[in-house]
């Protein structure tokens with residue numbers, strides 16, 4: 001048996017890999033893979049098209065039965081422009097906290113999961129434990145869909161539950177909003193601004209679409225639908241970036257902007273997108289085309305992930321609430337991969353160490369106590385699927 005590492009040792013190793021989403025995560029993945037191998041656990045890697053990043057999937061116990069998935073992402077957000085008190089990729093500690101990029105979001109959870117491997121391999125598992133570690137969560141949950149394709153192929157039965165360990169302060173969350181982001185590119189017709197009746201001003205067309213998006217946002221705010229527990233309790237629409245035009249006295253020939261929908265469970269991005277695209281096609285395109293055949297409005301989906309719903313209470317939610325003492329499960333304002341797991345029929349909750357309020361910030365940290373609570377919780381989960 002290899003020398004046992006506790007969660008702090010493992011977190012030290014994981015933080016030292018700079019897995020900012022723009023970088024490869026392969027060094028981290030190969031560390032995890034060889035760590036698991038030391039305990040006799042084989043893992044599957046599921047790579048991106050370029051082969052520069054990989055998801056990792058591994059199972060212990062009888063995979064013909066529905067088991068529990070421990071899931072987390074391996075990438076972290078950039079430290080660019082942030083002022084840290086110490087090297088963000090070198091774990092530092094005080095009596096209560098461990099500092100470093102990803103300590104709370106969410107290498108702390110991964111470290112706890114890995115620290116329990118020696119404990120789990122000793123057990124007689126009645127149901128399996130699966131590890132599902134993804135890439136590119138922080139840039140729109142782009143890695144996890146193929147991890148899930150693999151999981152569905154690999155397992156003869158759907159898991160009974162999944163615990164996504166994003167930071168919730170170790171409370172159980174059973175819902176989060178979904179998100180879909182788009183880029184819209186308008187091609188107009190340039191010309192002298194004094195003769196703008198001969199051109200198509202792409203900036204002004206963009207403004208019309210953005211005003212419509214703004215109206216959609218105001219309508220959701222005023223009229224819902226509303227789901228209690230979400231902050232805010234309605235869908236939101238936001239235009240985050242715009243770039244267009246070249247000079248004051250030129251009719252702008254191009255303009256690009258990016259917008260997003262944050263969706264409640266049950267809302268379809270496709271439908272909201274259809275509303276805005278339909279508006280553009282019926283209200284704006286005909287007048288643009290009347291002046292220039294080359295004028296166009298093009299759309300590109302940047303990213304999307306589904307909401308995590310909150311219908312019937314699953315057995316994993318019930319168990320997790322009991323074990324963590326969560327009286328009323330919370331709903332998260334931020335997105336996670338949980339919606340993707342749920343969309344494959346896996347009952348999924350979010351529950352992990354640390355607090356989102358310190359994530360994506362300089363001097364990100366996780367409290368030692370949170371790691372201990374998480375470790376006890378996952379042990380209890382393992383107890384619940386072990387033969388006594």
Ligand SMILES: [Zn+2]
Pocket residue numbers: 073105106137166
């Ligand atoms: Zn995260």
